[in-house]
Amino acid sequence: xxxxxxxxxxxxxMRNLPDFAHGLxxxxxxxxxxxxxxxxxxxxxxxxxxxxxxxxxxxxxFGQIPAFRDERVELxxxxxxLLYLGQDDERLLPRDERAxxxxxxxxxxxxxxxEPMLMQIVMLDIFYAGKDWAxxxxxxxxxxxxxxxxxxxxxxxxxxxxxxxxxxxxIMLVTVLRNLRHTQIVAAFPNLAAYQARGEARPAFRQxxxxxxxxxxxxxxxxxx
Amino acid sequence: xxxxxxxxxxxxxMRNLPDFAHGLxxxxxxxxxxxxxxxxxxxxxxxxxxxxxxxxxxxxxFGQIPAFRDERVELxxxxxxLLYLGQDDERLLPRDERAxxxxxxxxxxxxxxxEPMLMQIVMLDIFYAGKDWAxxxxxxxxxxxxxxxxxxxxxxxxxxxxxxxxxxxxIMLVTVLRNLRHTQIVAAFPNLAAYQARGEARPAFRQxxxxxxxxxxxxxxxxxx
Numbered sequence: 001x002x003x004x005x006x007x008x009x010x011x012x013x014m015r016n017l018p019d020f021a022h023g024l025x026x027x028x029x030x031x032x033x034x035x036x037x038x039x040x041x042x043x044x045x046x047x048x049x050x051x052x053x054x055x056x057x058x059x060x061x062f063g064q065i066p067a068f069r070d071e072r073v074e075l076x077x078x079x080x081x082l083l084y085l086g087q088d089d090e091r092l093l094p095r096d097e098r099a100x101x102x103x104x105x106x107x108x109x110x111x112x113x114x115e116p117m118l119m120q121i122v123m124l125d126i127f128y129a130g131k132d133w134a135x136x137x138x139x140x141x142x143x144x145x146x147x148x149x150x151x152x153x154x155x156x157x158x159x160x161x162x163x164x165x166x167x168x169x170x171i172m173l174v175t176v177l178r179n180l181r182h183t184q185i186v187a188a189f190p191n192l193a194a195y196q197a198r199g200e201a202r203p204a205f206r207q208x209x210x211x212x213x214x215x216x217x218x219x220x221x222x223x224x225x
Numbered sequence: 226x227x228x229x230x231x232x233x234x235x236x237x238x239m240r241n242l243p244d245f246a247h248g249l250x251x252x253x254x255x256x257x258x259x260x261x262x263x264x265x266x267x268x269x270x271x272x273x274x275x276x277x278x279x280x281x282x283x284x285x286x287f288g289q290i291p292a293f294r295d296e297r298v299e300l301x302x303x304x305x306x307l308l309y310l311g312q313d314d315e316r317l318l319p320r321d322e323r324a325x326x327x328x329x330x331x332x333x334x335x336x337x338x339x340e341p342m343l344m345q346i347v348m349l350d351i352f353y354a355g356k357d358w359a360x361x362x363x364x365x366x367x368x369x370x371x372x373x374x375x376x377x378x379x380x381x382x383x384x385x386x387x388x389x390x391x392x393x394x395x396i397m398l399v400t401v402l403r404n405l406r407h408t409q410i411v412a413a414f415p416n417l418a419a420y421q422a423r424g425e426a427r428p429a430f431r432q433x434x435x436x437x438x439x440x441x442x443x444x445x446x447x448x449x450x
Contacts, residue, residue, distance in 0.1 A: 057376070064338065077330050097298060104305045
């Protein structure tokens with residue numbers, strides 16, 4: 001079991017969070033990667049509904065979750081943490097140089113060419129749901145996201161994973177796609193939907209999600225006190 | 226001079242582009258990094274106002290600029306290309322492990338925690354400028370961008386560069402900040418504005434920008450034929 005209170009690898013995570021965010025907080029990416037290689041870690045929990053303490057910003061300048069540290073480095077940004085974990089373990093990132101850099105390109109693409117467009121939909125549907133302009137913006141914003149997903153779908157074709165064997169690029173891309181779980185947008189690309197399901201079926205992902213959920217505690221319903 | 230028609234390092238770039246995009250196309254990041262280490266490269270130019278050819282998507286799945294290849298790898302995403310160039314050259318990425326990963330974290334932060342929020346402003350002001358909802362959305366979208374810039378400003382403090390010495394994280398962050406050049410938003414954070422100017426004053430950046438401009442040709446005015 002990767003979760004171990006005596007581990008020297010530490011990941012920041014949250015407790016007490018609104019239901020819409022359960023299963024999406026990005027420490028799940030790091031837990032998943034650690035699970036794939038059976039590396040023990042412990043968590044430091046922060047209150048989801050409160051600003052992070054000032055000291056936390058020494059570790060994570062934006063106050064976001066997750067941050068990471070071990071005996072060697074102190075890190076933030078899930079993309080950087082996955083690259084760090086991948087560098088020494090070919091179960092996460094292949095040793096062959098061409099394959100390694102192809103996976104790295106896809107990890108960065110997930111973070112910069114896909115996730116921002118999907119997160120705009122999440123912003124409109126959840127964070128700005130009460131704003132008049134959010135409804136009017138949705139067709140344009142959705143159109144751009146669909147263009148990006150079509151490119152990913154075309155590149156994936158009928159491959160099992162996005163860059164050869166399973167890599168950190170898949171951990172990133174699958175968790176990015178999960179942001180649209182409140183919509184049918186990914187379902188319109190059957191090979192992407194199957195790819196996401198394939199990722200979510202991996203034992204290390206399921207364990208990561210369960211461990212995250214156990215620490216988060218029961219979902220908080222928004223609009224109640 | 227890094228630009229060399231016989232170089233084996235190849236970067237994709239554009240010609241013929243609307244004026245609002247001049248100086249912002251992301252091949253400037255790769256040209257800048259190559260210039261810092263004096264590594265020769267040649268470009269392959271694509272028409273800015275037309276869809277990329279289908280073959281190009283074999284190289285760059287989203288049809289975006291830039292893509293990169295050399296004798297060893299074929300790559301896309303400016304973030305991945307900078308990481309690749311940095312791995313073997315301490316003028317771009319330090320050898321010390323802690324420093325190296327700190328710079329990597331900041332490169333990823335620029336791509337995933339800063340650029341998406343700034344690009345939303347660019348989308349509203351330029352791509353969606355004719356939409357009624359764009360004006361209504363701007364205060365919310367700007368507020369989020371300013372929060373992120375404040376975090377970067379606080380982390381930078383009075384340091385010269387964002388992660389110790391000059392690294393690829395600075396190439397990324399400076400070019401990300403440039404996306405807001407049509408606004409006064411960065412100017413509200415004097416240390417960030419000075420940091421951006423410091424980056425833009427580096428000879429390798431100035432050369433990269435000049436080389437990009439020469440290949441782009443005269444800016445195309447939008448709204449004319």
